[in-house]
Amino acid sequence: MNKILEITNLCKSYKDFSLKDVNFSLERGYIMGFIGPNGAGKSTTIKLIMNLIKKDSGQIKIFGLDNRKSEISIKEKIGFVYDENHYYEDLTVQEMKSIISPFYSQWDENLFKKYAKDFGLPLKKQIKHLSKGMKMKFSLAIALSHNAELLIMDEPTSGLDPLIRSELLDVLQSLMQDEKKSVFFSTHITSDLDKIADYITLVNNGEVILSKTKDELFDEYCVVKGSKDHLKSDMDNIFIGLRENQFGFEALSQNKNKVIQYLGDSVIIEKPTLEDIMVFSTRRSDQHDPSY
Structure with a gap:
């Protein structure tokens, strides 16, 4: 099996919350829905995957590499789409793109232009004047324009209207035509995953309750x-x-x-x-x- 993401016995403790022996893996060419109620441990797990916080124990492998030892080369091939906006609000879409693109050696300007056109991105508009849906589309255009092999999405559809959510899901489904790419989609809006997910991992109170293919769940x-x-x-x-x-x-x-x-x-x-x-x-x- 060609695992693009592999989590083994992952633990992280805070004063009032603990992530306990989390285990799951995602193969290339598939979409995994990462679900659970608010406070279940989804965002903590993503921060650990991205090496934004330090794990207590366990192992995280991305593209077969340790996520800490090979952090830079790994992040070259990861696209991120978060619920919150992390861009400079006073800059235009074009200006923000020009700051981000040099960080990626595989940046494809023509691909960005294609997504900007497809998404209707107003390149000369300040980010603070964009709707939440348009900010999400900008994040997605950035994430998809440097040939990322793993797309990590943290509550990307939260607060979006049904039309924008449907557009996003269509983009992800078309992305899966490239069997080398995978999507890790964290959300509490499970209806989105009913449509597109191949695998489902459910967490609650810092523990994995189940991790199976969606078809297995519906059969069992x-x-x-x-x-x-x-x-x-x-x-x-x-x-x-x-x-x-x-x-x-x-x-x-x-x-x-x-x-x-x-x-x-x-x-x-x-x-x-x-x-x-x-x-x-x-x-x-x-x-x-x-x-x-």
């Missing part, structure tokens, strides 16, 4: 709905994040076949969304939700 997991009469003590191990109300229950199961075996057609079995899998899996500790 299901949402189960039924009356409380079907709830038995010996079935607790097949339900995740059980929610009850006066009308019945709703739960996630990781074993669709076992649900069918135990309950047959006496319950409703539905295909889950990624949001279902995230919400139910991260609320295991709150099995009975009176607000549901």
Whole structure:
């Protein structure tokens, strides 16, 4: 397997939060959705990947190289798109591009011009006057204009209108035609990943809950709905994040076949969304939700 990103036993502790033995990997030519509720550890993991903060233990390999020892050569081949704007607000798009481009030996000016045209970037406009969607498009144009092999995106669609989000997803899907490139897409907007992700890694409270292909998740997991009469003590191990109300229950199961075996057609079995899998899996500790 040709792994473009490999995280092994990664740990980082703060006073009130710890990232604990994080393990996952991403192969070339695929998009990984990195999901979890706010505060789950997504941004901390990305900062560690980018060597912006120091890990306590574990290993991070990008392109097969240690992310600290080979930091400069690695970052030459990484494109970044963040939720927050990190550019000089008083500069124009053209001026900011001219400052950034010399840092990349593989900068392709013609490619930038193409993306600027495709995205409708106003090159002479100050960055502070750009909409959030246009700032994201500028970040994406920069990230894609130096032949990056790994695109790392931290909440890129947060706060964007559906049309801009759809445009971004289209760009990422077209990018995947080049099987040498990969995308690591961190978000809490799971509906975006329903459309484009190949792999899903879910984190909660600093731990990896699951890391599988999206197809595996949809094949294995299901949402189960039924009356409380079907709830038995010996079935607790097949339900995740059980929610009850006066009308019945709703739960996630990781074993669709076992649900069918135990309950047959006496319950409703539905295909889950990624949001279902995230919400139910991260609320295991709150099995009975009176607000549901």
